[in-house]
Amino acid sequence: MIKIYKVGIYIRLSKEDLKKSQKESESIINQRNLIQQYLLENNLTLEKEYVDDGFSGTTFDRPAFNQLIEDIESKKINMVITKDLSRLGRDYIKSGYYLEEYFPMKKVRYISILENIDTGFNNTNNDIAPFKALFNDMQSKDTSKKIRSILNNLKRQGLFIGNSASYGYLKDPNNKHKIIIDKKVAPIVRKIFDLALENYSYKEIAAYLNNKNIKTPRDYKLNITGHKWSINSVYQILHNYMYTGNMTQGIQAKLNYKSKKRIFLDKSHWIIVPNTHQAIISEEEYNTLNHFIHTT
Numbered sequence: 433m434i435k436i437y438k439v440g441i442y443i444r445l446s447k448e449d450l451k452k453s454q455k456e457s458e459s460i461i462n463q464r465n466l467i468q469q470y471l472l473e474n475n476l477t478l479e480k481e482y483v484d485d486g487f488s489g490t491t492f493d494r495p496a497f498n499q500l501i502e503d504i505e506s507k508k509i510n511m512v513i514t515k516d517l518s519r520l521g522r523d524y525i526k527s528g529y530y531l532e533e534y535f536p537m538k539k540v541r542y543i544s545i546l547e548n549i550d551t552g553f554n555n556t557n558n559d560i561a562p563f564k565a566l567f568n569d570m571q572s573k574d575t576s577k578k579i580r581s582i583l584n585n586l587k588r589q590g591l592f593i594g595n596s597a598s599y600g601y602l603k604d605p606n607n608k609h610k611i612i613i614d615k616k617v618a619p620i621v622r623k624i625f626d627l628a629l630e631n632y633s634y635k636e637i638a639a640y641l642n643n644k645n646i647k648t649p650r651d652y653k654l655n656i657t658g659h660k661w662s663i664n665s666v667y668q669i670l671h672n673y674m675y676t677g678n679m680t681q682g683i684q685a686k687l688n689y690k691s692k693k694r695i696f697l698d699k700s701h702w703i704i705v706p707n708t709h710q711a712i713i714s715e716e717e718y719n720t721l722n723h724f725i726h727t728t
Contacts, residue, residue: 590705677711
């Protein structure tokens, strides 16, 4: 009997792919065109398309991929086609799991067009799939190292590379790598430090700000209302060395190139460049305050 295939095509493009290649071969449109041509040539009918645009291949927690798995579980899909194996994912352990365990267990046929991998047939290209997955993983790790090196070099030059400036500052509209004073809320930052230097506790400072109906940094940034100042929000400001006029970056880091989880680094690992922007408090005040905080 000829098996009827319910084909799901999976397309993925990450931000790293665009930065790395600067070419159209990996684009959503070109992936789709390549796969549609393959469907036509092999007399296959498309059941559903799944697209993850802007998601890294180092994680399999992606909206469209999760939907694909749900549809496999409900037997809506029994064939998966991608442009190449790296589109499925760049984590060789999880890629191997789907290729060697999950798809066979669910009786799903997987095809990678460019690598001529087709689990519906016993061919030598299928045997090299684990090695190809490992190569994709190593390539992703290498790309991550290069990007991190470039960013760290910018940090060492005192250039700001964050998405948004600390509360009290703005990104310079004429230079995204510089920050300038936000005259609307910089006085609030100054007031928070003044209160702390007068021996107000975090809780008392938060209460003062809430009584004055001053927007939290989050509400101010998003132009919303409803949130209250907390001990933690006050703590974050009082421990932000950026307010001394010294560019302070590299405070956090990812556990590894596959993980989204970030950890705080010891101050010895911070990248600090002095006198890069206007200070809101003096370094002497910061040191006096933080010495008091850490020793009481």
